[in-house]
Amino acid sequence: MCGIVGYVGKRQAAPILLSGLAKLEYRGYDSAGIAVRRDAEAPVIVKAKGRLRVLSDKTDQGRAVPGCCGIGHTRWATHGVPSESNAHPHCTDDCNVIAVHNGIFENHQEIREKLLRNHYSFYSDTDTEAIVKLIDYYYKKYKMGPIDALAKTMVRVRGSYALAVMFRDYPNELYLARKDAPLIVGLGTGENFIASDVSAILNYTREAVYVDNLEMGRITADRAEFYDLNGDLVEKTAVHIDWDAEAAEKGGFEHFMMKEIHEQPKAVSDTIHAYLTGDIDAPDAACSVNLASIGLTDSVIAGIRELCIIGCGSAYHVGVVAQYLLEDLTALPVRVELASEYRYRHPRLSKDTLAVIVSQSGETADSLAALRESKAKGLRTLAIVNVVGSSIAREADHVLYTYAGPEIAVATTKAYSTQLIASYLLAIGMAQQLGRLSEAAASAMLREMCTLPAKIQSILDNKERIQWFAAKFANARDVFYIGRGIDYAIGLEGSLKLKEISYIHSEAYAAGELKHGTISLIEDGTLVIGILTQPSLYEKTLSNMIEVKSRGAYLMGIAAAGALDIRDTVDFPIFLPETDEHFTASLATIPLQLLSYYVSVAKGLDVDKPRNLAKSVTVE
Secondary structure, eight states, X not given: OOEEEEEEXXXXXXXXXXXXHHHTGGGOOSEEEEEEEOTTSOOEEEEEESSHHHHHHXXXXXXXXXXXXXXXXXXXXXXXXXXXXXXXOEEOTTSSEEEEEEEEETTHHHHHHHHHHTTOOOOSXXXXXXXXXXXXXXXXXXXXXXXXXXXXXXXXXXXXXXEEEEETTSTTOEXXXXXXXXXXXXXOSSOEEEESSGGGTTTTOSEEEEOOTTEEEEEOSSXXXXXXXXXXXXXXXOEEOOOOGGGGSOTTOSSHHHHHHHTHHHHHHHHHHTSEESOTTSTTSOOEEOGGGGTOOHHHHHTOOEEEEEESTHHHHHHHHHHHHHHHHHOOOEEEEEHHHHTTSOOOOOTTEXXXXXXXSSOOHHHHHHHHHHHHTTOEEEEEESSTTOHHHHHSSEEEEOOOOOOOSSSOSXXXXXXXXXXXXXXXXXXXXTTSSXXXXXXXXXXXXXXXXXXXXXXXXXXXXXXXXXXXXTTOSEEEEEESTHHHHHHHHHHHHHHHHHOOEEEEEEGGGTTTTGGGGOOXXXXXXXXXOOGGGHHHHHHHHHHHHTTTOEEEEEEETTOGGGGGTOSEEEEEOOOOGGGHHHHHHHHHHHHHHHHHHHTTOOSSSOTTOOSSOOOO
């Protein structure tokens, strides 16, 4: 969602704030603002509606706002329309308290009414302004220090938040508080940083402290202190960030999305090799998945009787693929749940269920809530996440990290691909430990997995053909994806990608469901994309494609290289390198990503920042 950056040190703050906010543009926003203070002078607040460049121009790239202490924010509207008055930072009338906020305060209306009775007035429609003035109310009424005022506010409000706060009486100091929204502190020499995402500070420091839930902090140029709700000091350990700062740059590509599509071979390879044991290059040597390294020992796996995979959006689609794979290889029952629905259904799960939470950022609000619900039910939990030290990673019993590196484009590509790999590794490792997969069979599957990066690269090397096809259908009104089994799961992700960045209506259907109403939507020229990578289901799906073709559909088909007879049916075939049928999602997804990208480019849209969307959804 929104982005937060804070700085205190000896350098001018405004250019650093603007630079950090620029690294967070991918998260989605509609306005931006900064507050900067020079020593004991009154702070200067500058806001702008629209893109960050408007704020940058308004402040002469930060040069017009001198001072070495400040906070900045990019806002994605939740309460109140995008406007300068609703943009952050928010402040009290006397600028005693200034703050930026990510998240949602659920009881802000109740707090607003309380403050109105105590002679406060309001200039915005936001929940944040109410909380800023509540901090001020406690600070003044009870003559509290900043930490105590923040603690009292945290107890009073409901919702999720990451707060960075400035107090008039404490120049050259920043304060922070966190509940259910990511916040980190970057440690420098004679300077320190606050950010909602590590990418904002990579150009300045690689040492970061992850703020835990219900913690507060006081940041100066030389010191970072952390407190619990009782106001007691909390000892924290810094983490070294290994991500390359250049990984958050476009690297010569026109868009981050295309760069990240091309990074998939490496990301997939890195994730595979992080968990393999044995000599993968020796044809006759035994190989296995080292699940014990994440705490999934033989005895733990032996006690698992069911799996429940939970995620949102693309992470949910990974779960649908994983369901087919895990049930086939482990013979355990598997269910897949939308995180946004999971805790409201009151699911009945036994204590021997493994809850698998899938999230790129590790901060997805619904997924984090589902994790906590699972733990409250006494379930063992496993997180598949990309961000070390994220909330989901810290709270889960076991963590299977993916190695995608920073993903900037809102539409996920390489994070999705590495999550698929993580699910393959989990399935093969569990199946082998449960005796459902022999050592030889597991080794053969793992060696085949190791060929996936090169096969993904071969698809990317022939992307121009998909570019031509995308231009042909850039003005499509409706697109349908059909498939069976894993192919249906692939279609779900392909459809979401097209919707996300091209704004074309598209739907994915299990091919056998076409007759149950959907086929009535097919008319002359409707693009139907059939996915046919599962040998046992190939003829059935092909039959469904012939049905829609007879009703005027234009067919695109994705199949293995050997399925040459598909040319007799489809108008535009795409052939994939041969691989184990369990792994076809890793290959079939690539042309669908490219199709969505090229359609969006042909329509002249902002590929990396699609409308109404944010990279990390940290509110329900």
